[in-house]
């Protein structure tokens with residue numbers, strides 16, 4: 001793709017960040033006939049990859065043009081307790097897919113460009129000035145637009161420039177592409193334990209010829225790198241990972257805690273920039289795409305009316321909150337509660353879940369994108385969970 005930047009260009013909408021959220025938002029606005037610029041600091045869309053690339057097939061309801069990036073279909077999970085008790089869940093249905101994340105982002109961007117958006121890659125936005133017009137500085141170059149959309153990821157500078165609030169906290173993630181593992185291709189492996197990945201979990205995802213191995217830890221809980229080394233060498237997965245060869249590693253951060261406000265005069269945030277992430281899994285691709293749809297609709301309505309006030313753009317917050325805001329909040333409550341558990345309590349919960357009736361509920365109701373449904377069903381079914389009532393109250397579950 002060429003880089004058609006000149007010293008000053010004018011667009012209806014300037015989108016900062018060319019990840020899935022920015023690319024999909026751009027596609028939808030451009031398709032409606034508006035002039036859209038996507039400004040991406042990296043030279044190559046999708047690179048560097050900072051993701052395990054596990055999504056649900058329902059993502060393709062929104063970006064069917066990226067379906068060819070699926071590497072492997074997953075029908076269940078083997079979940080390891082801290083003491084290595086294994087719970088097997090899943091059925092014959094494809095629950096999730098492993099994607100080639102770099103090609104996924106590129107497919108979304110190609111569609112945006114085909115829809116008429118202009119991609120300005122290899123350009124870092126260094127400042128924005130909100131006004132009529134908005135002025136976006138890329139070093140010596142300048143873009144002018146009626147509206148700015150910050151899709152610039154977890155560390156979003158746009159969020160700071162707009163003075164919007166920061167995430168509650170970040171998870172630090174690390175991942176590796178590993179070859180030579182002899183594992184079932186239709187099951188993801190998930191490992192819990194405070195000595196493995198404090199406050200979160202570790203994973204092994206079969207993705208065809210390679211496997212994706214990684215973990216996240218909460219900011220301030222030691223370095224993800226050290227935990228990863230331990231996980232690989234002497235943790236619960238060491239025997240599975242033995243003989244595996246690390247081909248590449250990546251790291252990144254995940255913002256948790258959906259923002260109360262994702263808009264201001266002439267500006268909106270979408271995707272990780274808006275902390276639209278499922279706290280239970282750290283997955284941001286599905287919620288980012290859902291919210292991109294709402295962001296694009298609000299932008300199109302504002303352009304039709306030629307009104308870009310915060311009041312006009314508040315429709316975006318209402319739309320995404322009504323759609324998945326509640327689910328993201330509940331996932332955050334579940335994550336907070338889960339993070340407070342010690343290994344002994346995790347083992348206890350494993351014990352409560354390891355029976356045919358509970359496994360049946362998990363298999364029938366479990367959904368990575370909508371985890372609260374399962375959480376609620378399990379709570380209703382297992383009275384022994386009431387033991388954790390104090391924690392439920394503390395972490396907000398009472399507002400469920």
Ligand SMILES: Cc1cc2nc3c(=O)[nH]c(=O)nc-3n(C[C@H](O)[C@H](O)[C@H](O)COP(=O)(O)OP(=O)(O)OC[C@H]3O[C@@H](n4cnc5c(N)ncnc54)[C@H](O)[C@@H]3O)c2cc1C
Pocket residue numbers: 016017018019020021022039040041042050051052053054055123124125126151152153154157173174175214251252253254270271272273277282283284285286288
């Ligand atoms: C270790 C790890 C594993 C993960 N695994 C999964 C997973 O399995 N499934 C899942 O759903 N999610 C996963 N995620 C989360 C997922 O990667 C993000 O939610 C997703 O990338 C968010 O998309 P986005 O478009 O909002 O932001 P991003 O994909 O981060 O895109 C933002 C873009 O903005 C660009 N940018 C930033 N600042 C500027 C600037 N000033 N000027 C120009 N460009 C700029 C960046 O270069 C980047 O390309 C994982 C994250 C980590 C860290």
